Amino acid sequence: MITEYKLEDAGREMLITVKRSSRKTLGLEVRENGEIFARIPEKLSDRSLKSFIEKERDWIIKKSELVKWEREHRQTTNATPVQELTSEEIENISQKIVDRVRFYQKKMGVTVGRVAIRNQKTRWGSCSAKGNLNFNYQIYYLPDELLDYVVVHELAHRRHMNHSDEFWREVEKYFPMYRQCRKRLKEIRLIN
Structure with missing residues (x-):
């Protein structure tokens, strides 16, 4: 074979x-x-x-x-490679992302399971059917509006586990400039 x-x-x-x-x-x-x-x-x-x-x-x-x-x-995130981060830097990254999740979670009125910050190779974030959210640590290095877009995108999956028109309306309701951010995000690549 x-x-x-x-x-x-x-x-x-x-x-x-x-x-x-x-x-x-x-x-x-x-x-x-x-x-x-x-x-x-x-x-x-x-x-x-x-x-x-x-x-x-x-x-x-x-x-x-x-x-x-x-x-x-393509532009990169210019993130510090995860193996070079100190425990304090990792804590700061996690805290900022979790703070934005909590802010938008409250605003959107959705519940979430666990929030994990990972070194993902191909994704900015993901949401499981159980409501667990995973975020790539590299979103910390993005401009704030792009980080917020990723957070709102994943939280919108708590109502719509797809990318239907309803899903995008949900994203737009809480993040009106999502189209511009989505386009900009496609122009940035993750470091590996």
Whole structure:
């Protein structure tokens, strides 16, 4: 069974790591650091895997080029790497984020479970069905209005666990300039 696949493109070699699992679908992912993953069902044949990758060749190449361009041109959070933070800095980061959660939680009239500050690789924040909120520590380094947008976005999921029109109306009700902040946030990448 293949665990890696080498895709040739204009003299360069792109290494695709193959991850097999109990999933039923085939998927591709190009990470911010340029790593490429093919996620496939456990029993998929090597021949079917090769066929899938070759069929998606153009997408893989375009996505890899886009990721490379973004890595070189997009602004970062300029966050201090988490391993370099002191315990006092970590406490300050947590306190600021939790304070903003409490402020908007009260304003929006929603309840939350646990609030955790993490070093997430790809997300600014998330909200579980149980109401637990996770925030990337890097939002601390964003301008305050972007930090607040992320908080309101996750709290709005306490009423709508999707991105429906109702969800966005909820966000807008408490954070009218969300469109501008959402756009700005897409222009900033997380440090890894």
